[in-house]
Amino acid sequence: MKGLLFAFFTIFILSGLGAQEYRITKGGVTNSLAIPGAPGETYALYIPRDYSPEMNWPVIFTFDPQGRGAKSASLFRLAAENQQYIIAASNFNLQNRPVDSIVRKAAAMMDNVLRSFPVDPLLVYTAGMEEGAQVASALPLIYKKMAGVMAIGNSFVNANYLDKENPYMFIGIAGKKDYMVYEMEDYLRFYDDLDFPTDVYYFDGKQNEWPSAQVISNAVTGFTLEAIRKGKRPDDPEFIKKLFEDELAFSESLRRTRQYHAAFEKLDRMKVKYEDYGFEEVIEEKKKEIKRIKNYRSQKNKFRQAVAFEKEQQREYEYLLKTDIMTANFQNIGWWAYQIDELNKLKDKDEVAQSNMAHRLLGYLDFVSKREFDEIMRSQANIDIKIFISVLRTAINKEDPEAYFKIISLAALDGDEETALLYLEDLLKTGYNDLESLYNIEGALDLQFNPEYNAIIKRYLGESKFFNE
Template identity: 65%
Template sequence: MKKLLLAFFAFFSFCNIQAQEFRIVKGGVTDSLPIPGTGNKTYAFYAPTNYSVERNWPVVFIFDPKGRGSTTANLFRKAAEEQQYLVASANIDLKSEPIDSIIKTATSMMNSIFSAFPVDPALVYTAGMGEGAQVASALPMFYRKMAGVMAIGNSFVNQQYLDKSNPYMFIAVAGDKDYMVYQMEDYLRFYDDLDFKTDVYYFAGKEDQWPEAAVISNAMTGFSLEAIKKGSRSADKDFIQKLYQNEIAYTEQLVRTRNYYDAYEKLDRMEDKYEDFGFEDDIEERMKELKKTNGYRSQRRDFRQATSFEKQQIEEYEYLLRSDIMTANFQNIGWWAYQVDELDKLKKSSNEAKSNMAYRLHGYLDFLTKKQFDQIVEANIPIDTKIFISVLRTAIRKDDPEAYLKIISLAGADGDYETALLYLEDLLKTGYSDMESLYNIEGILDLQFTREYNQIIKKYLGESKFYNDEIEPEEN
């Protein structure tokens, strides 16, 4: 995505378009508003209950990987109502659109909002999750006055196209089970080194997940407080007090659920966030009290031990994976499968730090092997290496059909029908039911006409295209 974003950077800019009139519901999400010049593309929109055209409003543009505009707009609804933001959430399926189309649609949506609603041009923000976070964090290249970006689980960063004369706030949000958590912290360090204002939030979740509304609301306070510090929003004491109390309520909820270390870390970040607003003594007192809690020290120890082990394990995985791919070492497939089984067991651990670590490590292994799989299967290299990485993928991600289908294709085309049939059955055991695709696998036309191939399909799907006679009962 990064290369494509840079390739299309020069072709899209913001311009004035004819203002449109929209009928919206105050205090509710209005869905399917049209994006001009994009055919049938739409977005969902939220305006606070006291919305009026008599004042200019902050606005946040949201991007969800699956284009769930209304759903994501509702996630931001609490923050938008309490902190007075307009929300526009794109109904764009980012996984099925080319990047040039995505950027064009995103900028058209933003232009549409600027023309139709009273937006404060100095208080424009973007937010997104996964691929949506990459889009959200790329848009400051096109809208130079961007005030802030909230990136959840991913980001796009390129120093070459970063306008250091117009710094914006970068808020990173990561799930504690998401393998991208360390990458997000790298992004924070990148922006910190450039003296951009930053903040970070964590939530109980994995990759490709939105945090709950309360976490989003807490994160949005970063934008609001930074705007107040810069003088872009009025320093209303009651408003600031309400923001603070909402965040304190969240830390108290963490304490009630015995997440003492998480609560302490949250307060530690709040100390910098609420600097100069007069809450320092209260925050410090709360942190002192948490340190006295019985569970705090043990949770801190568990967290440090887990993260230390995790970093060592990541280095080991990376080294061994490179070695096994280079040698196409099929004998080590069992070792990788064992690692996944152990991680699955650890996910169920009562030790939350170890459980979260297991989710992150498994997610990282999934990411790492998928990246290698995508590169290797398209490369001009020996078939043994292609089959190896495909078999390894089935050990790492047992319910992902892509690798099974590739093994069937490679083995069948190579005349190894036994292996192809074995992985056909393994694929169907996962619950795979797209029969049409099983008869469109490249390179195995002869195999698809065999009785054995069709009877395996019928055994699991109830029917097959050929030899659709009764399957003979297996001998005892």
């Protein structure tokens, strides 16, 4: 019989309501396990195939912004099998919910796993992406023995609450297309300055994306090696060699796909990571091989030029954005739309450094314009400024329905029916199809009974609520 044969075992989990029986899959993801103390919330669990209750296990608690526990547990499967970790992944959605309530639920999940499995209390780790990374990096405030945090694309840092006497390892992972890449590097410098052990990884992705299972596994080796250095895991030379060879193979895959600069940078970081284990000569030889490749220096120079231009462009965008908002300069909306068009063209180019830079700048403009939009909508700013930032948002992010809704609302309140109808149609051109929401726009009640308003909706959605003959 081909394929993997999963092993099953039964555990009893104690809660305030009594014992609960679960059938756990070894070598597979067991989903929808209830969290005592957090009604309605569940988590997914991955137990390695060689799991035995006779030993105490390291555990990684993972947090996905959308509560996709089974997916995030699967991404950590390679690391779990090769490096012996239990993976517990939350199924609760983190978006638009207070961090403190999420942290309480995460703490309940951690407590449940620590009580139910033979976990080494000194080898407890957290990992998360975006909002999940903020939760993961806040949990050391609750669990004081935390051994490490893996933050992907974001983090939470408050120097006032860090226990500098009990440093944990901080691993930052950033997508090369993610505008947060520089923020992640700032977080790493922050922890470095406090003498916390750190490591950094990059992957070919943008914001709100998980890295591949291979990148995650390579990153988890940072936790594993740090535990070995501190005597919390066995110092097995063959095991360490296997970790090194797996990571070296990843560097080689970058070289073979002509990502010479990325491969060289990876080797540079590996040199520091494995400095205690006698692999320096192997790494130096690999670096020399890359240096001899004709396109390496060209890639390196293009990368540096792109980064320098990007940082200058970020500063200019932020200044011009604030200036245009203060003056509600509608004449410059076209200039912003042109910038977006040019960046979209650039991101589709074959030149990797410039393409990644364009992705990051687009993400950055989306972020800063949304930040300004939210602040202005909460403020007492006049209607012209509120309409301006809403129109600007539609130029920068054509897929954001919130800005279109706000323009329709403000225009209706101002008696500007023509503008409201224009942006209703622009919204529907993006493919938006939630009929009900189009009839619940704040301040636009009279407009919704307008025959032309309904005719536009029917033209795009095939039906409308009124005048539907």
